[in-house]
Amino acid sequence: xxxxxxxxxxxxGNASSMLLYGAPMVVRKxxxxxxxxxxxxxxxxxxxxxxxxxxxxxxxxxxxxxxVTINGLGILLELCFILIYFWFASARAKAIIMTMQKKLxxxxxxxxxxxxxxxxxxxxxxxxxxHRKVFVGSIAVVASVAMYGSPLIVLKxxxxxxxxxxxxxxxxxxxFLASSLWMTYGLLSHDLFIAAPNLVGTxxxxxxxxxxxKYKKMLIxxxxxxxxxxxxxxxPKQDMHIVVTANSNGET
Numbered sequence: 001x002x003x004x005x006x007x008x009x010x011x012x013g014n015a016s017s018m019l020l021y022g023a024p025m026v027v028r029k030x031x032x033x034x035x036x037x038x039x040x041x042x043x044x045x046x047x048x049x050x051x052x053x054x055x056x057x058x059x060x061x062x063x064x065x066x067x068v069t070i071n072g073l074g075i076l077l078e079l080c081f082i083l084i085y086f087w088f089a090s091a092r093a094k095a096i097i098m099t100m101q102k103k104l105x106x107x108x109x110x111x112x113x114x115x116x117x118x119x120x121x122x123x124x125x126x127x128x129x130x131h132r133k134v135f136v137g138s139i140a141v142v143a144s145v146a147m148y149g150s151p152l153i154v155l156k157x158x159x160x161x162x163x164x165x166x167x168x169x170x171x172x173x174x175x176f177l178a179s180s181l182w183m184t185y186g187l188l189s190h191d192l193f194i195a196a197p198n199l200v201g202t203x204x205x206x207x208x209x210x211x212x213x214k215y216k217k218m219l220i221x222x223x224x225x226x227x228x229x230x231x232x233x234x235x236p237k238q239d240m241h242i243v244v245t246a247n248s249n250g251e252t
Contacts, residue, residue, distance in 0.1 A: 008148040009085045010066030015183035017070045017090050020174035037104050040078050045111040045212035046072035052119055053193065058132045066185070067194065082108065095143075100170040137193030144197030148179070155211060164215045172212055176205025 008198035051060060051074075062068075086104070118139055126132045158167050179201030186195025 006185060009181055009185045011186050014066055014070040015180060016174055016178040016181055018073065020171070020178045028066050037082060038107070040081045040085065041104070041107050041111055044078040044082065044108070045115065045143045046077055046140070046147045047071040047194065048111070048115040049118065049136065050160065050194075051075060051123070052115070053133070053136045053140050058122060058129065058136050060111065063189070064191075064194070092200065098199050122161070133193065135191060139189075141193055141197050145200050148175075148197060148201040158215060159212055161217050164212050165214060168248065169212055169216075172205065172208040176202065176209060179211050 029240060049070075050067055051071040054064035056062060082104070122132045122136050124137065126135060154167050165169055179198040183195050183198035183202055186192065186198060189195075
């Protein structure tokens, strides 16, 4: 029963993570606007490490098969997002493009190098599953916490501008949903290397949703206020028109 429940949570977690990975919609607007590519690069590193963590080389047989499937797909999707980001960023000024692409390129290469070094050390230095899981899992936890922490930059911008324009609701919602499910999966598996980062991601997801609700509500309240001001501005003009008409009729 416990294994079936864990598998069911893993399958639902896969579905929610697919929705999370599919949430960015840069193509729709054909512009990167103010969105940062750093979360995509950190997500790529997270997917690399957890795919390796779930494979039989590190884990015991296929005990973490759902982890492999979703993170394997995540690698493909995050690579696509990074390439799309490069493509649509080309609409900016040339100097800004070169600086941004250089930084992004360095960050992506650093991620790939960290992953390759992790694979080599875990495969050839450690010779049992326990030590491999501890080594790879520890690095993966750090990468995962960094991934969940990257939206804090956006949260700061939201608080300063009091606008949720650059914090899409679906991204925040699916982030919370995926973290909650993978936290449950990790706890059911008695695997802290899967549960631990999601213990950070879940409250962060809740905080993002609360922040979204707060500033979205403020925006809704401001819109009627603006329309009322417009009505007040228009009313004197209408009254003036009526007075002028009456005067003209009187003179006639």
